[in-house]
Amino acid sequence: MNIPSKLIEDAVTEISRLPGIGKKTALRLALHLLKQNEVHTEALTLALTRMRQEVQYCKKCHNISDGEICQICASMRRDKTVICVVEDIRDVLAIENTNQYQGTYHVLGGVISPIQGIGPEELTIESLLERVSLSQEDEEEPIQEIILALSATMEGDTTSFYLAKRLKEKGIKVSTIARGIPVGGELEYTDEVTLGRSIMTRINYSTE
Amino acid sequence: MNIPSKLIEDAVTEISRLPGIGKKTALRLALHLLKQNEVHTEALTLALTRMRQEVQYCKKCHNISDGEICQICASMRRDKTVICVVEDIRDVLAIENTNQYQGTYHVLGGVISPIQGIGPEELTIESLLERVSLSQEDEEEPIQEIILALSATMEGDTTSFYLAKRLKEKGIKVSTIARGIPVGGELEYTDEVTLGRSIMTRINYSTE
Known part of the structure; x- marks a missing residue:
């Protein structure tokens, strides 16, 4: 041209x-x-x-905010004992749209990706660990659970694995969102890895 | 959101x-x-x-230009006796990429579209007619032919029809680019209107 x-x-x-x-x-x-x-x-x-x-970033969760603390962290209605760890603000918006989650967030700002030169220190991982430590000293609202909600990609899984390891050292409950066949998805068209994982991580009806 | x-x-x-x-x-x-x-x-x-x-527009052809006259209008190598009328600069770029055309251009800035409220006066049609008139007075390089290269849409055809009518009053040769099956296109997959037109406007091998 x-x-x-x-x-x-x-x-x-x-x-x-x-x-x-x-x-x-x-x-x-x-x-x-x-x-x-x-x-x-x-x-x-x-x-x-x-x-x-x-634009500013929330000092607590690193979500995008117009002030020092974002609306979610500032809200009295949110459950401060649960933190959902996500990659970026779009994931926060996506989870907020489900209306299923009442806890707070922690925005990593990316995932560990050696190819793109992104290591743990480029993300807000230290800040998350600090948040957990601080809350453990605070007897009123100590963090009970960290939910890892990262993409089901190689980089996402690597980051989840790293985070789980670091967080377990603090003796905190770490969970990850379920990977399985999407709602409305047909079994025969689901790829074998997803199907395999969904069988391995099956949910027991009786204990639920 | x-x-x-x-x-x-x-x-x-x-x-x-x-x-x-x-x-x-x-x-x-x-x-x-x-x-x-x-x-x-x-x-x-x-x-x-x-x-x-x-950004400036060429005073002659209304093509986008960094100066008063665009590179094409200023070039000595271009045939000033032929003008190709196009909708916008993207069409100029497309035709230039073919390396088949050595004349000059006239950029209309759109096509007649009553729905969008674009009438002939919103386009550079008067300027084109003026260009033709001026060249007819000038004995050195009078414009010989106007090639209409507008889209084969309803609006494009309306504009072509209008321009052809106005230009014929000036006694100038007006042609339009051929509509037909694209090179590499298969006959059976061509829509009936295109195929019909390509039969009606067939090219005679012997006189070519």
Whole structure:
């Protein structure tokens, strides 16, 4: 593609750095902004700049927040004795949408991935361990359980394994969300690893 | 989706105004920018702002350009007696990529679409007619042919029809790009309208 304008070419280059956006889509977006009134571009760039400069992270759970402590950590209705460990804010939103969970969160900011150069120290793991230690000294609301809700990928499993090991040293109950066939999923189309795991980790009706 | 930060929500709203980007993708892009170093967001917003504020349109053909006259109109190698009329700059790029066309262009900036409220006066049609008139006075390089290269949609055809009518009043040769089965396309899978048209507008081998 030989764009006859350096200005557009620069914009296309920058837009196409975003994940999942190629050169063609970037050009389409750039031309869309050019066609629209100038205020649209101004509103977009202002919103992006403000977001990048002013957004804060909750000091407790590292979730994105407009203040020092996020709404979930600040809420009196949430169960502070349970922490659900997730990769990023999208997972928080997904779990919140289920309306099934009343505890708090801890956002890791990623998963351990040696290929991408992400080790445990790049994540908020130390902060999680500290949170657990602090709560154990505090007799009112000590943390009872840590639920690991990471993706069922190699990196997610590695991170879960690492976290479980570190957390067990503190003598705290660690659980992980169930892996199995999705609700509505048909048995014959489920891949063998998932099916195998769902048999291994079967739930006993009588004790439930 | 209940995003716990007004700043991110604003950014997501603005990003999702772009064509083909929904709320979920917008959130993914916003979180990507948050994860990246701040310079990436700065580079993106600067490129967009500069593009929107500084880009110019060629005074002759309305193609996007960094100067008053675009590279194609300014080039000595291009045949100034043929003008190819297209909808927007993407079509110019597509035709340039074929390496088959040596004439100049005229960018309409859209097609006539009563539903979207786009009439002939919103497009650069008057400017095209003026270009033709001016060239007819100029004895050196009068325009010989106008090639209409608009999409084979209802709006594209309406615009072609309108342009052909207006241009014929000027006594200039008007042609349109061929509609037919694509190269590599199989006859049996071609829709009936295209196939019908390709039979009606068949090319005579002997006179070619």
